Amino acid sequence: MGLSNATFGFMGGFMVLPLPQMLAAQGVPEWKIAAISGACLLPGFWVFALGPLLDFRFSRRWWATLFAVLAGVGMTVAVLFRSHLAVLETALIVGYAAAALSSNALGGWLAGVVPVLAERAGDDANHEGAWLSSWTQVGVFLGNGLMAIVAGEGMRKLPAAVIAPLLGAMVMLPAAVFPWIPLVGQRELGEDGRSLGDGFRQFFGEVKATLRGREVWLTLMLFVVPTGSCALSNALGGVAAEFHASDAFVSRIGGIGLSVAGAASCLLLPVLARRVKALPLYLLLGTVGAVFTLVLLVLPRTPLTFAIAFVGENMVQAICFTAAVAICFNVIGEENPLAGTQFGLLTAATVLPIVYMGVLDGRAYSGHPLLPWLPHGVSGMYLFDGGLSLLACVVMAALMMWWRPAARKGALPDRGVHLTGE
Numbered sequence: 236m237g238l239s240n241a242t243f244g245f246m247g248g249f250m251v252l253p254l255p256q257m258l259a260a261q262g263v264p265e266w267k268i269a270a271i272s273g274a275c276l277l278p279g280f281w282v283f284a285l286g287p288l289l290d291f292r293f294s295r296r297w298w299a300t301l302f303a304v305l306a307g308v309g310m311t312v313a314v315l316f317r318s319h320l321a322v323l324e325t326a327l328i329v330g331y332a333a334a335a336l337s338s339n340a341l342g343g344w345l346a347g348v349v350p351v352l353a354e355r356a357g358d359d360a361n362h363e364g365a366w367l368s369s370w371t372q373v374g375v376f377l378g379n380g381l382m383a384i385v386a387g388e389g390m391r392k393l394p395a396a397v398i399a400p401l402l403g404a405m406v407m408l409p410a411a412v413f414p415w416i417p418l419v420g421q422r423e424l425g426e427d428g429r430s431l432g433d434g435f436r437q438f439f440g441e442v443k444a445t446l447r448g449r450e451v452w453l454t455l456m457l458f459v460v461p462t463g464s465c466a467l468s469n470a471l472g473g474v475a476a477e478f479h480a481s482d483a484f485v486s487r488i489g490g491i492g493l494s495v496a497g498a499a500s501c502l503l504l505p506v507l508a509r510r511v512k513a514l515p516l517y518l519l520l521g522t523v524g525a526v527f528t529l530v531l532l533v534l535p536r537t538p539l540t541f542a543i544a545f546v547g548e549n550m551v552q553a554i555c556f557t558a559a560v561a562i563c564f565n566v567i568g569e570e571n572p573l574a575g576t577q578f579g580l581l582t583a584a585t586v587l588p589i590v591y592m593g594v595l596d597g598r599a600y601s602g603h604p605l606l607p608w609l610p611h612g613v614s615g616m617y618l619f620d621g622g623l624s625l626l627a628c629v630v631m632a633a634l635m636m637w638w639r640p641a642a643r644k645g646a647l648p649d650r651g652v653h654l655t656g657e
Contacts, residue, residue, distance in 0.1 A: 236348070237370025239412040240341055242303045244378020245405060246334035249310065250275055250327070251379065252489040253386035255473030256482055257317055268473040269597020271324050276469070276593070278332035279586035285336060287437070295344035296413050302337035303410040306330045311403030314386075315395055334406070342371070348417050373498050374409070376553070380494025381405075387486025451581070453634075454566050457514075458584040460627040463521035463555030466592035467528055467620045468548035471541065474600065477613050478541035488542045496546050500553040504561065507554075513561040514635065520558060522628045524551035528621030532614060559585050596620050 250272055258268045289298050309330020316322040385405065389398040475485045507516055527547055534540045563581045599619035602611045609615040 236345060236412065236416050237372075238374040238377070239409040239416070240338055240371040240374040241378035241381075241409045242306055242406055243334045243338035244375035245382045245409075246306055246310065246331050247276075247375070248379035248382030248489075249386055249402075250331070251469055252383045252472040252485060253390065254327070255470070256387060256475070256485060257390060259473045259476070260482075261318060263320070264601060265470075265473050266597040266601040269470055269593050269600075271320065272469055272473075273590040273593045274324055275327040275331055276586065277590050278328060279335055280583045280590070282332050282335040282339070283580060283583040284439075286339065289336065289340045294418060295340040296416070296418055299337045299340035299344060300410050300413055302333040302340065303407050305333035306337060307403040307405075307407035309333060310406045311399045314390070314399035314402055317395065330406075337410075344416070344418075345371070351417055372501055372557075376494045376497040376501075378409075379497065380490040383489035384486050387482060387489065391482055450566050454562060454581055455584050456634075457517070457562075457631055458559060458581065459587050460631060461588040461592050461620075461624045462627045462631055463517055463524065463552070463559065464585075464588035464592050464624070465524045465528075465548045465552035465555065466589045467596060467616060468545060468552055469589065469593045470596045470600070470616060471545050471548070473597075474613055474616075475541055478536050478538055480538040480541045484538055485541070485545075488545055491546070496550045497553040500550040501557045504554055504557045508558075508561065513558055517555060517558040517562060518628050518632050518635070520551060520555050521624060524548070524555065525621045525625035525628060527551065528617055528624065531621075532617045536613065556585060592620060592623075595623075 254272060254275070255268050258271065259265075263271075289295060307330075309326045313323045313326035313330065316326070382402075382405070386398075386402055389401065393401075472485060472489070475482070480488075504516075511519065531540070531544050534543070560582065566581065596616045596619060599609055599615040600612060602609070602615070609619055
């Protein structure tokens, strides 16, 4: 059931490597590749605002299936019209938003299934939920890696009329599992009597209430600045030629880096969290990622260096996101009536630095009048991304240290676990 979340992984995997490779092969400049990739990933932030739609009228199975199909259609259209950049960008934005909505609908659906599974297995619901949650993330990373390989190889060896519908079908395929997942606890045809407008009004009222908390604002700030974004991973695919790496090599390394390495990184978090609390661990991992990026400056431009850079950046990004989710759990606390709204808002904030840093990295690569001190090319990307991320980690660490006294004085609302971990 968790692997059915691969639809979202397939769409995200296409954005990371096949898309920049495809655009670079068409002669699109790096700054424009970065801008297109950023725009296509942006729905990962704003799509949370459409959350009430998934609770309206039809079951979440229905919504998850509909949006999985729409994501596949978006993928097909994008690859068919790859040379028409406006059409490609629009199709991928719609497709990625649909994949995110399908994933959100699936998440809400599976949350209701967990107690049923636990009862059938005679197991604890928390244990079953942890297993199911882990497999949903494995589904994302396997989807990332498989798409990097299949799309990368397929677009080089097959005509667009063949590979486009194949990739579209690949995106839709995980929805084939949906008929076998129990349909429990889901209202049909608006049984609660609410209109869609009522749902949106309640949702945005909850968002407004959520933003009154100082903890939430501080966490939003932590995620919005590039402390753990490792956005360079999304830009490397478009500049692989500078490392003398063939397209086939890049696709295969991407498949390994986005699946095996990403999943392994997520599984490291519980081990590290035994020694370091979630918040300082997030900043520590972000600092490690920034230093790693700066160290890449001294390495030669070879295929091996590309592999090290791509896999390393993705590993840090994966574990940083996992740590960010742990921070969200801490901030939300127990018995929080706005838990769903807060979680959606905070996790959406982690997407923003990936988007804008991707655009800025592309500008740093091509040179920009506002950044005359930066070298052009890959070195400029390394220096800008690593330097700005390191600065963000230092500033946020200082801000968190200033926040600690306030926490001790009881300035934070007591919900069990404070942002500082105390």
